[in-house]
Amino acid sequence: MTLLLLAGTGDAKRIAAGLRGIEVVASLAGATRDPDVLPIPMRVGGFGGEAGFRDYLSDAGISAVLDATHPYAHRITARTAAVCADLGLPFLQYLRPGWLPEPGDNWTEIAREEDAAALIPEGATVFLGTGRQTLERFANLQGRRVICRRIDPPRGPFPFAGGEYLVGRPPFSVKDEVALFQRLGVDWLVVKNAGGAASRTKLTAARQLGMPVLMIARPTQGDWSIVQSVSEALDWVRSL
Template sequence: MEEPVRHILILGGTTEARQLAAALAEQPSVRVTSSLAGRVAEPRLPAGQVRVGGFGGPAGLAAWLREQQVHTLIDATHPFAQVISRNAAEAAAAVHVPLLTLRRPSWVPVEGDRWHQVDSLAAAAAVLPSLGTRALLTTGRLGLAEFAGVTGVHLVARSVDQPDPPLPPRLTVLLARGPFTPAGERAVFAEHRIDVLVTKDSGGAATAPKLAVARELGLPVVVVRRPAPPAHGVVVADVAQVLGELGLH
């Protein structure tokens, strides 16, 4: 007797989401669909079926889960995608679909780091002028408006796509997509005379080299703490743990 095919929906866009989609696409007992928010102009498409765009809030997502007979919902979005994660938790609970939240581990400071941890982008913007005059900002284009009122600091903002206004008065935009290398980050810090780094606690290896370079140079780093994941569902740290929860290898 053949094993029934399970439909798994991945809310993704992250490196881990693509890795997970690739692993699940190889499973004959799984049909995988990845949902991308559509905020990046040319996203890297994962294996399996792909849909782009929102669902219309938790009610819309719940309806989609029901109509598409989704067996398991996996939230593999960015650790700071709070709205999507909250919608996923509400929708999964409403239709009684198991929810797995895939969150890469947080970065942890080591000897030599000069971290200033804050709870929001607004708090990062407030503390920034006291730490340097040329800042590498790697918090994403959607949060750049929080720094629009910063004066006395030249901001070098790195983003996949061009940011929309409002923008800081002294701004250089670097269009780039990770993963990044230590050598590449050293070149960016040197070319733009960076003396302070601002980042979210995204975790993972793809964008971690900037932290190592800041440590080498003895520079301060403003780190925005990540929000806690929703209480509903099971939180896992990597693709292997997801496959284990699903009974797959």
């Protein structure tokens, strides 16, 4: 058996550590420069669409696929699940549990990035913890100061007026996040419900500061097999 692990998250790194001794290759999309090195063979870069993905599965002799990409990489997950179903390959998505509000949190769930403008008043300073992939969808936040944190230094200007980049590589402590939000004068935090303990620190910081949070809802999942723990994902691999 040769397993393809679709990686790029901290959880995928944890899964990879449990796959030593198994014929496996990890695939990273290449969205982040200098990604973390995994303890298993790696490939970096896209497949060239569905046709390229099918060719890769055949050429590499892949016999099963474990998707541990970001919870919001729903297009990649849906395509992978459909291709595996068509080819008769076992497929599993690892999807870590989403965050739930705790006492003192002031969260409002929105369906789309574009919905933020209806809730955030003009003149506010907005911190986007959503990454750069969907940044253009916030272009209707005219009249607000928009700060987008990203891992890599930008190669071009901010895509719309009134915005600025902030470069930082996680993890970030609660103390650091509180100090950062205070220094920048942040009024609103916008995040995706990515789940996970490491990236929750910004939400804890917002709670301590009494800051409102807009939480972008997770994409709807398909009817493929899903697990929510690393141990379940590794058990699935061992069962093949």
